Amino acid sequence: MEPDSDPFAPPTEVAAVAAASPAEAAARDANPQYVLPLVVRIERTTPPQRTDALETAARAVLTFLSDPRSTEPDGAWTALVHAWTDGRIRKVVRRARGAEWTRAEALPGITVTGTAATDPARVRVFPPVPLDGWPKDLARLQVSGTDLTDAEPPAPVTSGTIPILWLNPELDMTAGKAMAQVGHAAQIAWWQLTDAQRKAWSDADFPLAVRTAPREAWPALVGSGRPLVRDAGFTEIAPGSCTAVADLPPVLG
Secondary structure (H helix, E strand, O other): OOEOOOOOOOOOOOOOOOOOOHHHHHHHHHOOOEEEEEEEEOOOOOOOOHHHHHHHHHHHHHHHHHOHHHHOOOOOOHHHHHHHHOOOOEEEEEEEOOHHHHHHHOOOOEEEEOOOOOOOOEEEEOOOEEOOOOOHHHHOOEOOOOOOOOOOOOOOOOOOOOOEEEEOOOOOOOHHHHHHHHHHHHHHHHHHOOHHHHHHHHHOOOOOEEEEOOOOOHHHHHOOOOOEEEEOOOOOOOOOOEEEEEEOOOOOO
């Protein structure tokens, strides 16, 4: 699942992804393209709840972005992160079960566990890989088959109390596609924060909620100036579709 670059430029210590002109966009797209792989564990008899999987994917992206291996000048993943952010910011979500998951967990990465009381989601995020250079144990995993559901509607949340990643109510996305979108929204939000705000969020283990926006509220969210994701249209939905908005409480945003 591959969202394209966003309209918000990240801080100066990270390569910008928002193209200021067609020429800049062409130069960016000419760079070697990398993707951030995420793998969600979906066992046949105990699949995770959809909302828990989405929230866990967003937290996994934030955990990866804040890890010293991604941020320190000599970090093991820092060069890969810069190569990834020099092009389009792509994320691909695949599923694994049983031995597939065991092999995936053996590869360098970070596993984040969801907050559901029963069968919490487990999402593993890996350092960026070239579009055509996936490790074989990840390349063999399927992108399809991520149609998760919630047994009960998620509890309502109030704007301003917790970071909320709002999904477009007009779009029908698989869980895998939506996981990529909320991961991208979380990343854009992360880039907009100060170091102190990032530390506070990280120290709290990245509390957040993912919800589908009320239809009547979506236009205002899109036009609010909040971090907004527009999809490239590689899979499932039309190019340029607004998929997610990050709504940060005042303490963070």
